[in-house]
Amino acid sequence: MKLPGSDRDVLRTKSLSGPSPVGGSMGGFESQNTFPLDEFELQAAHYNIACAQAQLGNLDEVRRLIFAALVCCVR
Amino acid sequence: MSRRLSFNIPTFLASFVVITISISSAYVVPNRPMAFVGLAGIQNSVQHHHHHHSLTLSAATGATADDNNNSNNSSTSGTGGIPQLATFREAEVLGLRYMQEGNYEQALKGKHAATASQRRNLSFFSHFFYTFFVLFHLKQFAKNSFSTRHEIARIG
Numbered sequence: 001m002k003l004p005g006s007d008r009d010v011l012r013t014k015s016l017s018g019p020s021p022v023g024g025s026m027g028g029f030e031s032q033n034t035f036p037l038d039e040f041e042l043q044a045a046h047y048n049i050a051c052a053q054a055q056l057g058n059l060d061e062v063r064r065l066i067f068a069a070l071v072c073c074v075r
Numbered sequence: 076m077s078r079r080l081s082f083n084i085p086t087f088l089a090s091f092v093v094i095t096i097s098i099s100s101a102y103v104v105p106n107r108p109m110a111f112v113g114l115a116g117i118q119n120s121v122q123h124h125h126h127h128h129s130l131t132l133s134a135a136t137g138a139t140a141d142d143n144n145n146s147n148n149s150s151t152s153g154t155g156g157i158p159q160l161a162t163f164r165e166a167e168v169l170g171l172r173y174m175q176e177g178n179y180e181q182a183l184k185g186k187h188a189a190t191a192s193q194r195r196n197l198s199f200f201s202h203f204f205y206t207f208f209v210l211f212h213l214k215q216f217a218k219n220s221f222s223t224r225h226e227i228a229r230i231g
Contacts (some may be wrong), residue, residue, distance in 0.1 A: 001163065003160060003161065003162055003163040003165075004161070004163060005162070005164075006163075006164075037163055040162055041164075043166065045163070045167065048167070048171065048174070048182075049151050049183060052170075052174055052179045052182050052183050053176065053183070055174075055179045056179050056180070056183075063094075070186040
């Protein structure tokens with residue numbers, strides 16, 4: 001689940017330490033576009049993995065993944 | 076004529092909240108110039124994204140590595156003939172295809188990687204504790220303010 005998903009976000013990291021050179025309270029930031037997974041992709045991924053684990057007979061893992069899929073849509 | 080200490084508690088509380096939120100890292104200034112992502116940046120990122128998508132689409136839609144060895148439209152990793160996947164959707168389609176074929180171990184490959192949901196939950200909890208941090212200081216400040224007010228009333 002490290003691959004980019006459908007969601008889009010901007011990751012801002014502080015590039016300068018200390019006060020801003022142009023005034024203000026903080027230094028500059030670097031913006032980087034990221035593509036994380038959205039809620040439905042996370043839910044589908046956990047559900048699909050749970051299906052595969054159920055076929056392999058790992059029931060404890062299935063319970064954990066089904067709960068994780070439910071939590072994805074509740075949050 | 077006695078001079079009284081005029082201390083507007085609601086105004087001070089409001090300014091405290093605004094200053095605290097504005098200097099925190101959880102607050103994103105809406106029109107900050109260095110954080111602004113212009114239209115050109117968005118277009119470049121989308122084109123970059125679609126470029127990767129078109130490169131490996133054939134790999135995700137069921138074409139094997141042997142079918143595409145002669146063309147440049149698909150690239151494979153060195154082990155096992157698994158195509159290099161650029162997006163989550165491609166990996167999902169490939170995993171579902173493996174599951175249809177009954178190859179469940181192959182479909183589950185890489186499932187223990189760090190998920191985006193864990194990173195999001197961490198972010199959620201940091202905001203959660205920061206809210207309590209602000210509320211705690213507001214409570215302390217209100218407590219100190221009211222005690223000072225009662226002392227002034229008692230003395231004067």
